[in-house]
Amino acid sequence: MTAISIPVRRVGPVTSLRNTFTLTWRSVLKLRTNPEDLFGLLLQPIMYLILFTYVFGGSIAGGTHQYLQFSLPGIMVLSVVFATLGTGIMLSQDVATGVFDRFRSLPIARWAPLAGAIFGDMVRYIISVVVTLGFGMILGFRIGTSPIAAAMGCLLLLVFAVAMCWASALIGMLVKTAQGVQLWGFLLMFPLVFGSNILTQADKMPGWLQAFVKINPVTYLTEAERALLVSGTLYGPAGPPVAKSLLWALGIFVVFAPLAVWAYRRKT
Amino acid sequence: MREEGNAIEARELVKRFGKTTALAGVDLTARTGTVLGLLGPNGAGKTTAVRILATLLRPDGGEARVCGYDVAREAHQVRQLIGLTGQYASVDEGLSGTNNLIMIGRLLGLSRAGARARAAELLARFELSDAAGRAAKTYSGGMRRRLDLAASLVGRPRVLCLDEPTTGLDPHSRNEVWTMIRGLVADGTTVLLTTQYLDEADQLAHDIAVIDRGTVIATGTPDELKAGAGRQVLEVTPAKRADVDVVAAVLSARLSGEPALSAESARVTIQVDDGRQMPEIVRELDDRGIELAEFTLRKASLDEVFLALTGHRAEEEDTPAQKAGAGAPAPDRRKRLSRSAR
Numbered sequence: 001m002t003a004i005s006i007p008v009r010r011v012g013p014v015t016s017l018r019n020t021f022t023l024t025w026r027s028v029l030k031l032r033t034n035p036e037d038l039f040g041l042l043l044q045p046i047m048y049l050i051l052f053t054y055v056f057g058g059s060i061a062g063g064t065h066q067y068l069q070f071s072l073p074g075i076m077v078l079s080v081v082f083a084t085l086g087t088g089i090m091l092s093q094d095v096a097t098g099v100f101d102r103f104r105s106l107p108i109a110r111w112a113p114l115a116g117a118i119f120g121d122m123v124r125y126i127i128s129v130v131v132t133l134g135f136g137m138i139l140g141f142r143i144g145t146s147p148i149a150a151a152m153g154c155l156l157l158l159v160f161a162v163a164m165c166w167a168s169a170l171i172g173m174l175v176k177t178a179q180g181v182q183l184w185g186f187l188l189m190f191p192l193v194f195g196s197n198i199l200t201q202a203d204k205m206p207g208w209l210q211a212f213v214k215i216n217p218v219t220y221l222t223e224a225e226r227a228l229l230v231s232g233t234l235y236g237p238a239g240p241p242v243a244k245s246l247l248w249a250l251g252i253f254v255v256f257a258p259l260a261v262w263a264y265r266r267k268t
Numbered sequence: 269m270r271e272e273g274n275a276i277e278a279r280e281l282v283k284r285f286g287k288t289t290a291l292a293g294v295d296l297t298a299r300t301g302t303v304l305g306l307l308g309p310n311g312a313g314k315t316t317a318v319r320i321l322a323t324l325l326r327p328d329g330g331e332a333r334v335c336g337y338d339v340a341r342e343a344h345q346v347r348q349l350i351g352l353t354g355q356y357a358s359v360d361e362g363l364s365g366t367n368n369l370i371m372i373g374r375l376l377g378l379s380r381a382g383a384r385a386r387a388a389e390l391l392a393r394f395e396l397s398d399a400a401g402r403a404a405k406t407y408s409g410g411m412r413r414r415l416d417l418a419a420s421l422v423g424r425p426r427v428l429c430l431d432e433p434t435t436g437l438d439p440h441s442r443n444e445v446w447t448m449i450r451g452l453v454a455d456g457t458t459v460l461l462t463t464q465y466l467d468e469a470d471q472l473a474h475d476i477a478v479i480d481r482g483t484v485i486a487t488g489t490p491d492e493l494k495a496g497a498g499r500q501v502l503e504v505t506p507a508k509r510a511d512v513d514v515v516a517a518v519l520s521a522r523l524s525g526e527p528a529l530s531a532e533s534a535r536v537t538i539q540v541d542d543g544r545q546m547p548e549i550v551r552e553l554d555d556r557g558i559e560l561a562e563f564t565l566r567k568a569s570l571d572e573v574f575l576a577l578t579g580h581r582a583e584e585e586d587t588p589a590q591k592a593g594a595g596a597p598a599p600d601r602r603k604r605l606s607r608s609a610r
Contacts, residue, residue, distance in 0.1 A: 007337065007345035015377065022374040030362040033403050098358030102419065105322050107347040108375050 011109045019112035027120020041124055045079040045132035049139060065140050072136040073225030074198030076129060077218055080161045081193055083128045085185040087121045087165040088172030092181045114264050118165055125161040129154050144231040153228035156245060160221055163249035166256035173263035198222050217248035275300040275335055275427050275458035282329030283316050290316040292482040298458050305473025306462040313482040314462035315355060318431045322352045334427055351425030355432045359415050361405035365396050368404060368415060372422040390418040410441040427458045446472060480578050494567040500543060505535040505562035514558060522549055
């Protein structure tokens with residue numbers, strides 16, 4: 001096997017896909033060789049579930065089981081949104097360690113490293129969703145709808161996460177260190193995640209906060225998850241919040257994907 | 269493949285970063301199948317030049333061709349011909365040595381089995397087989413560098429760009445890298461090698477371009493550089509230490525250069541433009557009854573050439589990796605070029 005002897009002018013679509021596939025494989029492999037990362041991904045949802053359920057459960061909802069039924073869909077949203085930070089952290093590490101320079105010196109599709117990172121992270125989101133739902137069920141959460149509706153709920157989370165991770169990718173390309181990405185990511189994601197109806201209903205919050213909660217995409221996503229996982233009669237029909245969540249996901253994607261690609265191309 | 273006599277040809281390369289001019293019109297030529305050494309102190313513009321040739325940076329002015337392909341307009345073709353090892357080991361620390369190399373092989377279009385075989389072959393060649401399954405983050409500095417070199421060779425590049433490949437390596441690893449470079453060149457690979465080590469350029473490079481503050485200030489073979497402008501060096505050591513001052517006085521009276529005294533070895537060193545004065549000097553020293561332990565006329569070292577060219581001193585300094593604690597096991601003290609603090 002020797003190297004290509006006559007250089008070709010550009011990367012064909014098949015090669016581009018193969019490049020992306022190889023780099024997706026790399027992202028997934030890194031998860032396996034970095035026990036800390038995997039551990040964090042597994043433990044974070046478990047920690048949130050235990051803390052929120054037993055700390056807030058009694059006082060907010062009058063019982064841990066009732067609260068779990070209320071909060072689990074929100075905790076799934078929270079876990080998956082925080083998991084999108086991993087995309088930005090990995091990209092900034094690749095830039096800092098010079099791995100990106102190596103990719104750029106190779107005759108591969110220019111966007112393959114970015115696409116590979118994002119596809120690879122879908123595995124992380126799936127793990128996050130499965131662990132949250134699984135552990136929630138161990139604690140006593142019960143799906144009140146149908147398996148199909150629940151599966152749709154999980155799929156909706158993945159769609160939203162894939163949109164969000166472009167924002168994370170943008171941070172990763174703009175901030176120089178992994179710690180910086182973590183800091184900026186949390187600064188931006190905390191208000192988004194907790195300024196919502198994840199943990200309590202919004203009606204007892206001050207007016208200005210209610211205004212924010214009402215436009216927050218996390219609120220819609222949480223409403224959609226509640227309707228899909230717990231009950232469409234208790235939390236209203238799933239249609240409107242699902243549609244709004246999808247619109248938000250599309251909006252986030254339309255804004256941040258080009259920005260992330262721009263920041264990425266600026267470096268390449 | 270566009271066959272040309274020169275694997276690398278750069279004309280008038282200019283690169284600015286904000287107000288800093290990293291390259292101010294650099295010409296470089298590497299003949300196919302040879303090593304071009306790019307020699308200069310830190311911040312001279314070596315890395316910038318390499319990054320332009322490796323298609324990582326676009327020049328602001330001038331043009332560069334690798335095997336006849338323009339690095340800016342035909343970057344994709346150039347990328348199929350080059351291998352790059354940067355100053356910072358760019359291996360994926362989260363992957364094992366084997367998987368790092370398989371990833372590159374797959375990206376370069378090798379089959380799964382082909383990539384695996386090539387990875388095993390390179391790991392064996394760089395004595396990394398025992399650590400092949402371990403994550404690269406557990407590797408020592410020298411091992412990482414070897415893995416990085418292996419990664420740049422997966423595609424059997426025609427032109428290999430090595431940016432300070434031995435900085436921070438212990439002497440044993442450095443010799444291995446040197447042997448590897450010689451082997452590649454014997455197989456027909458062209459190597460662009462940047463270094464701040466004079467002996468490295470002297471050992472490996474067929475041609476040297478001395479670069480300082482973004483411009484090439486001298487080019488030639490190591491011998492040409494050393495012989496250039498009649499630069500020879502006379503070293504005289506009197507048998508009796510007390511005679512050192514007299515020797516220095518005689519030499520400075522007869523020669524135009526400034527004599528340098530080495531206190532510990534009682535040796536006087538001076539630049540010589542014309543070797544024909546040697547008999548007279550020997551006669552005068554003899555007349556004054558000075559017994560000589562050493563009287564040597566030799567070509568200037570690259571170190572001295574560099575000093576003469578730039579006015580910068582070359583001094584003994586620890587390797588940067590040692591300072592950064594990157595874990596070079598046996599620290600070596602080698603001559604590095606550096607700017608004097610004047």
